[in-house]
Amino acid sequence: MRMVLHQVLSGAGPYDAITREALAIRELVGSWGWDGADHAVHIDPRMGRRIRALDDLAPAEGDTLLIHYSAYAPRLARVLDMPGRKVLLSHNVTPARWFWEHDAQIGVQCALGRRQLPAFAARCDVVAGDSLFNARELGSELVLPLVLPSIRADPELPEQPDGPLTVLFVGRLVPHKRQDELIRAIGLLRRHRDPEARLVLVGEPLHERYAAALAELADEAAPGGVLFERSLDDAELEARYRAAHVFLCLSEHEGFCVPVVEAFAHGVPVVARPRGAVTETVGGAGLLLDGTLDEMVELTHLALTDAQLRAELRARGRERVADYGIERTSQLLRELLSP
Amino acid sequence: MKPEEALERAKGASFGEDLSGFTIEPTDEITIERLMEWAVIETDPDLVRSTRWWGAPITWLKRGLRHLMRQELGQAYAQQSRFNLMVVTRLQELEAFVRDADGPPPGP
Numbered sequence: 001m002r003m004v005l006h007q008v009l010s011g012a013g014p015y016d017a018i019t020r021e022a023l024a025i026r027e028l029v030g031s032w033g034w035d036g037a038d039h040a041v042h043i044d045p046r047m048g049r050r051i052r053a054l055d056d057l058a059p060a061e062g063d064t065l066l067i068h069y070s071a072y073a074p075r076l077a078r079v080l081d082m083p084g085r086k087v088l089l090s091h092n093v094t095p096a097r098w099f100w101e102h103d104a105q106i107g108v109q110c111a112l113g114r115r116q117l118p119a120f121a122a123r124c125d126v127v128a129g130d131s132l133f134n135a136r137e138l139g140s141e142l143v144l145p146l147v148l149p150s151i152r153a154d155p156e157l158p159e160q161p162d163g164p165l166t167v168l169f170v171g172r173l174v175p176h177k178r179q180d181e182l183i184r185a186i187g188l189l190r191r192h193r194d195p196e197a198r199l200v201l202v203g204e205p206l207h208e209r210y211a212a213a214l215a216e217l218a219d220e221a222a223p224g225g226v227l228f229e230r231s232l233d234d235a236e237l238e239a240r241y242r243a244a245h246v247f248l249c250l251s252e253h254e255g256f257c258v259p260v261v262e263a264f265a266h267g268v269p270v271v272a273r274p275r276g277a278v279t280e281t282v283g284g285a286g287l288l289l290d291g292t293l294d295e296m297v298e299l300t301h302l303a304l305t306d307a308q309l310r311a312e313l314r315a316r317g318r319e320r321v322a323d324y325g326i327e328r329t330s331q332l333l334r335e336l337l338s339p
Numbered sequence: 340m341k342p343e344e345a346l347e348r349a350k351g352a353s354f355g356e357d358l359s360g361f362t363i364e365p366t367d368e369i370t371i372e373r374l375m376e377w378a379v380i381e382t383d384p385d386l387v388r389s390t391r392w393w394g395a396p397i398t399w400l401k402r403g404l405r406h407l408m409r410q411e412l413g414q415a416y417a418q419q420s421r422f423n424l425m426v427v428t429r430l431q432e433l434e435a436f437v438r439d440a441d442g443p444p445p446g447p
Contacts, residue, residue: 045391097365104377175363184358192354207386217361252365289346298352302345309340316342 004063005029005036005337006084010073010113012040012051015172015204015231017146017258018068018091021130023050024147025066028330029337036063041073059084064337069093069120070255071106072113080123087337088124089144092134092255092276093117098176103206128336130256131277144336146256149326150234157267157314161243165197165304168244168268170237170259171251173205173228179214181250185297187222193301199226202240241266245310246303249278250296257281261324264317269303269310271296285320286313371431378423380416 007026012019022038029036038050039057054075059065063084067076070091080086093114099107121127121138128142129135135143167186171177179201186199199222205211211228218226232240247263249272260281263270270286272278273296282288287299302309322328340348366373387405389397405412 045389095365097367098363100366100369101364175365178363180361180363184360187358188354188356191356207383209383209385213361220360221358287342287345289349291349292353293358294352294354295349297354299345299349302340302348306340306345309342309345312342 001062003029003032003034003337004060005034006057006059006063006065007036007038008054008057008065008067008076008079009038009040009051010069010071010076010109011042011044012038012047013044014046017256018070019047019051021146021148022068024149025333027149028147028326028333032334041076054079057082064339066337067120067124069117070113071109072111072116073109077116077120080120085126085339086124087126088121088128088138089336090117090121090127090129090134090138090255092129092131092137092253094174094176094253094255098174098253102175102210106206126336131280133277133280134255142336144332145324145329146258146261147326147329147333148258148261148324151261151265151321151324151326157318158242160267160310161245163243165194166200166244167197167246167248167300167304168200168202168240168263169248169250170202170240170262171249171257172203173201173211173214175206175210176251176253177203178250178252179203180217181293182248183214183218183226184221185248185250185293185300186225188294188297189301190222190225193297194304197225197304200229200240200244201226202229202232202237204230238266241268244268246271246300248296248300249273250293251275251278254278254281260286261321264321267314267317269313270317271300271303283320283323285316371427371434374427374430375424378427379420380423382416 007022009018009022026038037052039052039054041054043051059082061083065084065086067079067086067088068091069088071093094110096107096111099110127138127140128144130144130146132143135141169182173179182199189197241262247268247270252275254276256277260270264285270282272282272286272288274288274290279288287303289295289299387401
């Protein structure tokens with residue numbers, strides 16, 4: 001019997017990690033000979049025809065529905081009444097407390113999403129998370145790490161970058177990812193330790209007003225030290241990783257944190273606060289410290305400048321990447337989706 | 340140095356600066372004052388835009404429509420804001436009532 005897999009997302013956008021994973025899964029299951037299509041409630045116009053409207057979803061009995069849950073969306077619940085085996089993959093929902101002051105609509109989606117998620121889980125046949133942190137919120141121990149075909153543990157570590165000392169963070173410019181703290185951190189780093197260090201922030205902003213507020217902070221706290229970039233294609237993003245000396249994450253909430261794994265794959269040492277699933281994703285391969293901003297800056301300085309430390313972290317990161325390689329995750333995916 | 344040494348060395352670091360500026364703080368407690376602010380609907384015209392790569396004319400059209408509809412939209416916002424404010428005001432009165440009712444017990 002030919003397997004049919006339909007994927008359902010709350011929203012789909014060109015720079016969204018969950019959307020990219022869904023497309024990667026589609027390609028993977030397609031190579032297995034599976035049929036099906038991918039649907040979303042909200043579709044960014046830039047997605048074109050790669051994702052279909054939820055209204056077009058019409059599964060048959062015997063089909064499998066993989067529901068990527070990351071936020072509330074109206075009409076998403078109707079999927080639970082459709083025929084087919086339902087697999088819930090929780091990507092976690094950011095607590096609304098981070099959005100009330102900045103985006104009411106997203107705050108509402110987050111609040112409703114966290115409220116709805118347990119009820120969703122109760123009506124699905126299989127419940128999993130893309131991290132143990134996410135799975136355990138729903139009382140499950142099933143984990144499917146994000147499917148990342150581009151992540152490969154190269155046998156040779158990339159060359160160390162030879163440009164200016166660069167601290168990198170990749171992620172949407174949103175409150176809980178604390179780019180405000182990253183900006184203050186680079187200001188402290190430049191004033192007290194490494195005057196030539198710069199911060200590169202890659203990500204789409206919550207909205208232009210939020211981006212402007214961060215830009216204003218950068219001008220005040222670290223003039224000339226912060227570069228904001230967005231809408232990078234894969235080659236441009238790869239170049240940013242290759243030019244980075246340290247990946248610094250000060251997020252207060254993460255359901256997985258794909259960029260940490262991407263940093264490992266590019267031989268970039270990772271310094272992070274242990275929040276949400278970051279601890280799990282980093283494992284023992286990075287520097288995790290629940291410290292003050294000053295302490296995080298000092299740790300970043302050490303990771304930037306100590307050759308032995310950098311070599312150790314780069315080696316550990318390379319080992320860690322293997323845990324997220326496509327060979328392993330595709331096997332886990334097949335086990336999760338097969339009846 | 341080893342990673343474990345780096346962690347130990349970083350602990351206690353202090354640069355003695357008083358940092359200010361745009362700061363993200365999660366909203367954990369919704370006060371009546373905050374509800375009063377939120378009760379009034381005020382949209383941001385800058386958020387009315389198209390994300391398509393050829394979106395400039397669409398953005399112009401959207402903002403033009405918004406302007407043309409301002410009387411209808413203004414009424415809708417005003418009526419909703421009026422209701423919101425009345426609800427929050429009643430909530431404030433109820434809170435005060437409960438607070439007064441839970442006051443200290445009468446003396447001997």
